[in-house]
Amino acid sequence: MTSLPAPEERSGKKLGLVIDLDTCVGCHACAVSCKEWNTQGYSAPLTDVDAYGSDPVGAWLNRIHSYEVETADGQPNRTVHFPRSCLHCEEPACVTVCPTGASYKRAEDGIVLVNPDTCIGCKLCSWACPYGAREYDPSHGVMKKCTLCVDRIYNEHLEPEDRQPACVRACPAGARHYGDLGDPESAVSKLVAEREGYDLLPQSGYKPVNKYLPPRPRRTGAESDGPKAPKALEPLGPADGSLTEQFFMWADKVLSR
């Protein structure tokens, strides 16, 4: 089963996330919401070892990095918050290396899952993933990973508008989008096209489904798409007389209250 679904078996649907690095404020809302849903969902539990101790470490399926970029093109330096989770690759080696078939890519929607009943916890899949998306739960001896909330997106007990991954549902800034990236007409595909969304480490050959939208250029006045304002305001009147006098002359108008 860890052979990937053959092309003819695949539905063409590629469910995934589009993450907007221009909008993410790094608040960790998505990560905690993910933890909260998934510790009682398909991946239950996401154990926290030494939870109140000196070296707490838990299984999380989504983590938020932050980076600083020293820019080269005259743009100001910047801080970028960077959520990272499973990218549900089209050619995921984490699946093919799995010796038991516990890791698999679903033919119908492309979601990469771990079957917790057959995983032996050899961790090889985590070694095969360049994106650090798989985490080992030592207390349960199996690997945990993003399920794209497979138990939410089809969940008939949830309102239709809530049938989306917990991280997308929670994200306050609207920096996370969910949809079918296999459908060029979907909202997410259009967003990727419009904003030139990119793959992480395309050289890995894993063909990630999730896409990242690059930060937009900063607008500090040096560029054309900023407010069409002059660089500085013109002082009032001719240069003779003091500033205040000129101002008072200008302000001495008949105004109606």
Added chain:
Amino acid sequence: MHPAYSVIFFTTASGAGYGLLALLGLGAVFGVAFPQGPLFCIVAFGLSLGLITLGLLSSTFHLGHPERAWRAFSQWRSSWLSREGVAAFATYVPAGLFGVLWLAGFEGGVAWKILGFLSAALAVITVWCTGMIYGCLTTIRQWNHALVAPIYVVLSGATGLVLFALLMQGFGSGRAWHVGFAMAGLVAAALIKSVYWRSIDQAPRDLTIGDATGLGRLGKVRQLEAPHTQTNFVQREMGYKVARKHARKLRLMCLLLGFGACFVACGLTFLLPAWTATAWLIVAACAAAFAVVVERWLFFAEAEHVVNLFYGTPQA
């Protein structure tokens, strides 16, 4: 990569065991004069299958669910780990029969030779598969290297040869070529490892944190904050780092105090009185074990996983 002792022990012990098994099998095919009597067979098979079995058992220690290990036989179509499991398990069949026939006094027969050949072939395949578990991972530059699987086989052969020479000597059937082959194996091991080290040292570290995050398009990227203030599984498993200086020292130790010392000890059997030969070969076996353990530790410790880029490593 975090050098897990269970995996180091597994790969080195089972490597030596498979090496020895392969040599016993090849010895049968090529008509090597084995010591007479069941004791040699018991000791030889005890040692090789013992090392293999201990190694395999130890490898299950790092599994989260050892009781489900049997499931690992199912995915041989795609997974080198599964293939290794299948091959390892399959090896027991001809190897067992090979040993049984030997004990039963059928040594020298065609069936015995065929089983010997099959045992040897499967042993090599198993070790190759072990190497490929690592060799197929494109996420680790130092592993995704053409020499990784050959190194596993060569080192397995070299340690097997030392054990083979020791056993033959111990049972009074030692011949100069046994030790000579062992010495050749050690040279090959040291050589291939040296070539490999040179190669990974020279290979460009062409991926940057900017490539990983895709932010390289904007400029030079530095990590500001890791996701959590304590390290996580990925950092603990994949983030192990050994200082370059320290690694060089260990490489030298592996080559000189390991393979080198083993080579010298083997050589001494030619120079010193014959009654000391067994002792020197024991020393050689210990040195070989030291060599492969250090080599394997370094194999993990020097492996740099690409995921570390996300955690602030500038290049990988």
Added chain:
Amino acid sequence: MSNQPQVDTSPKTWDEVKSTTCYMCACRCGIKVYLKDGTVTYIEGNRDHPVNGGVLCGKGSAGIMQHYSPARLRKPLLRVGPRGSGEFRELEWEEALRLATTWLSQVRNEDPRKLAFFTGRDQSQSLTGFWAIQYGTPNYAAHGGFCSVNMAAAGLYTIGGSFWEFGEPDWEHTKYFMLFGVAEEHSSNPLKKQLGKLKERGAKIVSINPVRSGYSAIADEWVGVRPGTDGLFVAALIHELLKSGRVDLDYLARYANAGWLVIDDPGAEDHGLFARDEDGEPLCFDKTSEKLTNALLPDIAPALVGQFELADGRKAVTAFQLLSQRFLDESYSPDAVAERIGVAAETTRRIAAELAHTAFEEEISLDIAWTDWAGRKHEKTTGRPVSMHAMRGISAHSNGFHTCRMIHILQVLLGTIDCPGGFRYKPPYPKQTPPWLKPSGKRVGNRLAEPLGGPHLGFPTGPEDLLVNPSGSAQRIDKAFSWEAPLAAHGLMHMVINNAAKADPYPIDVLFLYMANMGWNSSMNVAATLKNLTDTNPETGEYVIPKVIYSDAYYSETVPYADLILPDTTYLERWDCISMLDRPISEPDSASDAIRHPVVEPDRDVRPFQDVLIELGARLGLPKFCNEDGSPCYPGGYPDYLVNHERKPGVGPLTGFRGEDGQSYGVGAPNPEQLERYIENGSFYQHHLRDDQRYYKHANQAYSDWAVEMGHRMLGDQIVFQLYLEPMQKFRLAAQGKRSEIVPQQHKKRVETYFDPLPLWYMPFEEEMAGGEEYPLHAVTQRPMAMYHSWGSQNAWLRQIHGRNWIYLNRERGQEQGIADGDWIWITSAHGKVKAQAKLMDGVNRDTIWTWNAIGKRSGAWNLDPKAPEATKGFLLNHVISELLPEQGGYRYSNSDPVTGQAAWYDLRVRIEKAEPEEQGRTSPEFETQNRAQGMRRAPEDVAFTGRNGKGRR
């Protein structure tokens, strides 16, 4: 594919969903709590809720771990060992309440002032304040004094509203948004949500903040000012706008006191006050009639500049002229301030140009007809789409009040208050400038066991409103509304323990605290605070603060220092009310209030603080808590109070579903089913304003009629923006000896200097007194988005994100000092030193170091392992912040704003040095490990929460 495992994609991991209000920070988002067999399994944002509209932050989602925290207190406790030892005896509630009643009634009968009741991050201030009124102590406040009172007070005095709860940008229409000193807290989900939308729309976001984290990271432009110089930056913007004539004169004439005449008669007792007519109305010069006229009349043409002669022959100038003169001064030009702010003059000039361009060239007009205060109809609603938001980074400085005022005045000059695209009030705001509410509690003679005449906190408009003795000394324990902090509209909670321990102005007998970690991160100078709590009177051997009653849900650092602990519930176990009488959750287009209700039953012997307070009120026989026959008014506790309490006839804590039939809004008889109706409605009530009530609320007849009808305002008059703040001048005149009130000598100069009716910038006190070469750096904190004060550390999920903190410094600056990433460094202020591990970064002002707020914990507190990284590597800057300023003229002022008493946390100045090699690896100072309280179980090692086994753990 046939081999693919079958996955249950429709599991139902809950059996019911209840809507309530979050309390993981102060935002008060609506949440939906999923439950299975009575265990909380999932919390998500409520889509219908006016605050968050469905989204939820990391703290909100981690509410489960807060609710099941192992640091929860389990039963009332009575201290048996010395203070700080953590040695307690468990009590039954009856015994605990009886003891509290004995202590409190004794004080009340002898001298009610001797109770100091301060309630931290309380969201039930309309109850706690009401209780304190009935008790009769003047010593009540919540935590606003050490949070953001500058922002609130400056706004209320200037425009009758402020940011956050008072108002917010018109997110839908704004095109240029400036964010000042916002450290990702307060209003966090709404802000994040709207910032995302602004980015989508392409509106420009400018963030002014020394640190480029969070919101600043996604801003289109980050302006990394030096802390405490925001006022200079704003002043330079105002300078540029005035200099180029890019201010909205029509708007100023119509809505501000720009044309009001200020008496110019230096030395006179009314110099600097407004010239008024015989009815006391302010005068202006009407250019049409060329006469002095009541400035409040409609349709006049007030001169905005000029000097005019008053009837008595004296001179007067317009307020706007005075304001213009101040800001046109070269000292506020972009060039003059550039170096101090750390921002290039050309950047300031460009931003001023962008503001003017957006305000005046991109004016927007909505098809909304409205009627102004004078009854004039307007077919359209026009607006200038520039908006602003500011918070603690601005207010927590000793020059914060004036800086906040400048920001509001900048908005007024651009004509962007409550217009489309600008800043918009949230009901019940705006209020009069300032609100017609004076601080109550003035002691005249010996007052015993009588209720106060009104609320404790208010807005003085002159020295006559201060709570001072005839000699000018303070009457409140925190010295709020005294000459030290005359406009202390939120009190000075940060000074209570210090003042009480020093018996200055007088000793107290009982300190009653609720939900404020005064023994740690809520106090400046923690060591001194703990000493104050443990010091004894050498004669009697009694503690100088004899009795401390504390209510909290968790085992914080403060608990061991209290004598009687009344354990509170978690926010999911109690009733609460986010009331229009207090700090509601309205949006610009709607008035909203909300409740919390118990979605789970407590599994410990704990009680909601509000129930306890109501019961104590009854046991003490407080009026309004007790009927004449001595029976309790609210036997049903807080829910009973929420439904049946009336502040005035028909007006109670909740506005929705009033009246016997539940059909009335705002005013109506109590409805016994009100709370059920709220719960059915998602635990909130939202009243939508009519279109014609939505904008120009400060001058909108339909809106003010509604506000008066609802009891939010007394009169429907126009609210006039106060560019020139006359009450300030009254204090100044008193300091100059021109009034009858006695200003103690030591305060005269200070009051005279800082009670300037026009905003000004001055160097923050600590920088002035202890800045310079010796302490060349600013040190500030920011609140991380995934933590709320100290609460988050007991949370198994949040503490993984922020389990310790670093001190961040500017990369270049750090390298110049030979400091590398990971080095431990000493941070030394004039007051003390603390050791922390350094991280270098680009996105911080060169002269600033900073860290996350309240991550450092005392070893053993919050039921964490004594070796928790929070205690060994985490640190607080509080240890190096003094609660008092250096001595000046024999007197030490509190480290606060001289106008409002706002704690000046961000004034801190420090130097840094690399720690010695043997000093690496641990923070300093470290305090003795806090013992686990009696009855508290050891925290579990692993948490594998599945929410499925009744207790949520396995």
